[in-house]
Amino acid sequence: MPATVGALSDLVAAIGNTPMVELRRLAPHPGVHLYAKLEGDNPTGSVKDRVARAMVDSAIADGSLAPGQTILEPSSGNTGISLAMIGARLGHPVRIVMPDNTTPEREQLLRLFGAEIVFSPGAEGSNGAIRMAQSLADADHSVFMPYQYGNQANPRVHEETTGPEILEQVPAIDVFVAGLGTGGTLTGVGRYLKRAKPGVRIVAAEPMPGEQVQGLRSLEEGFVPPVLDASVLDDRVLVTNRDAVIGLRRLMREEGIFAGLSCGAALAVAVRVAREMTAGSVVVLFADAGWKYLSAGLWSRDLDELADELEGSLLW
Amino acid sequence: MSTVRIPPVLRENTGGSRSVDVSGSTVAEALDDLFARHPALRDRVTEDGELSRFINVYVNDRDVRYRDGLATAIAADDTIILLPAMAGGAR
Numbered sequence: 273m274p275a276t277v278g279a280l281s282d283l284v285a286a287i288g289n290t291p292m293v294e295l296r297r298l299a300p301h302p303g304v305h306l307y308a309k310l311e312g313d314n315p316t317g318s319v320k321d322r323v324a325r326a327m328v329d330s331a332i333a334d335g336s337l338a339p340g341q342t343i344l345e346p347s348s349g350n351t352g353i354s355l356a357m358i359g360a361r362l363g364h365p366v367r368i369v370m371p372d373n374t375t376p377e378r379e380q381l382l383r384l385f386g387a388e389i390v391f392s393p394g395a396e397g398s399n400g401a402i403r404m405a406q407s408l409a410d411a412d413h414s415v416f417m418p419y420q421y422g423n424q425a426n427p428r429v430h431e432e433t434t435g436p437e438i439l440e441q442v443p444a445i446d447v448f449v450a451g452l453g454t455g456g457t458l459t460g461v462g463r464y465l466k467r468a469k470p471g472v473r474i475v476a477a478e479p480m481p482g483e484q485v486q487g488l489r490s491l492e493e494g495f496v497p498p499v500l501d502a503s504v505l506d507d508r509v510l511v512t513n514r515d516a517v518i519g520l521r522r523l524m525r526e527e528g529i530f531a532g533l534s535c536g537a538a539l540a541v542a543v544r545v546a547r548e549m550t551a552g553s554v555v556v557l558f559a560d561a562g563w564k565y566l567s568a569g570l571w572s573r574d575l576d577e578l579a580d581e582l583e584g585s586l587l588w
Numbered sequence: 589m590s591t592v593r594i595p596p597v598l599r600e601n602t603g604g605s606r607s608v609d610v611s612g613s614t615v616a617e618a619l620d621d622l623f624a625r626h627p628a629l630r631d632r633v634t635e636d637g638e639l640s641r642f643i644n645v646y647v648n649d650r651d652v653r654y655r656d657g658l659a660t661a662i663a664a665d666d667t668i669i670l671l672p673a674m675a676g677g678a679r
Contacts, residue, residue, distance in 0.1 A: 399674055494672040495674055507651070507654045508653070509649050510649040
């Protein structure tokens with residue numbers, strides 16, 4: 273983790289080493305310090321820059337990604353955008369399988385970075401995008417699929433970079449909170465912190481899936497991401513879209529932090545954990561910035577109306 | 589009575605009901621009561637007496653696997669949420 277002195281070699285070198293800020297106004301009592309790691313400060317605006325770079329670098333290193341080869345990946349947004357930026361710079365065509373019920377900003381950004389988009393049925397959620405990408409990859413062996421849900425480079429980059437950055441920035445850390453998606457952040461940061469500072473608790477903030485995106489025909493179609501090491505977790509808390517939006521608005525209003533929807537959910541869990549403590553330090557990871565959510569009106573619309581509408585979409 | 593929320597994928601086993609009121613002082617007792625009312629659910633939610641890895645069980649909003657598992661205590665006004673394991677959203 274070299275300190276940044278002078279100019280970096282290129283944009284990809286600007287990934288990581290994100291700021292950590294204290295949330296003094298949101299800490300529930302004076303004895304507990306609440307800190308946020310701002311991953312929205314990465315070049316394309318999310319923590320997924322770390323993961324995309326790591327997956328591409330490791331695939332180039334082990335020969336599974338050849339020069340000019342097409343990269344195909346299921347993503348509802350952030351990972352796709354990161355892969356599109358990195359792929360375009362290296363000369364790889366990028367094709368992203370994305371549910372058709374996300375925000376228009378994601379489609380716009382993907383196209384700006386030159387990616388091709390294949391839409392999967394929104395009602396099938398991320399599971400549907402994963403299935404469609406797998407069948408496309410099975411049918412066309414000329415493509416390379418990094419597969420963030422099963423690629424060990426995903427948790428490894430968090431174990432090797434995000435985790436050490438967090439401990440260096442907040443040596444007194446007692447609890448780490450992050451959103452649960454692929455499980456890469458929680459698994460990687462959790463492994464590092466538990467080894468480096470035994471006793472640290474790892475808490476997952478998990479989205480309560482809306483009824484309309486639970487398009488499973490059977491339980492066996494369900495999905496446990498292979499990279500998630502559930503043994504690293506100490507608690508797992510469901511957060512509704514409504515509570516995530518409330519958290520998001522508090523972040524904006526009280527701390528001036530413009531963050532994505534999962535950050536509101538992670539904040540809700542972090543504040544609750546902090547409330548149950550009498551002293552100590554809680555670190556919460558904010559995965560992205562708010563830009564890709566502007567059109568959804570998360571900061572301005574009527575909360576009840578918004579909560580109903582979010583039931584049928586995939587925003588985090 | 590506590591309430592068990594049933595996800596869409598399991599409602600064919602509850603005659604379409606979205607939630608079922610049950611009695612019991614632990615998650616195990618509440619689920620036993622649920623299975624007594626809707627026997628077909630047992631095989632879908634459990635494997636050899638353990639929870640299926642494809643189902644997550646929460647008391648209010650906390651995953652019981654990180655509490656006391658099926659022995660997790662429940663109070664009368666608690667809600668037990670059954671959810672299929674799913675991939676996250678914006679990833």
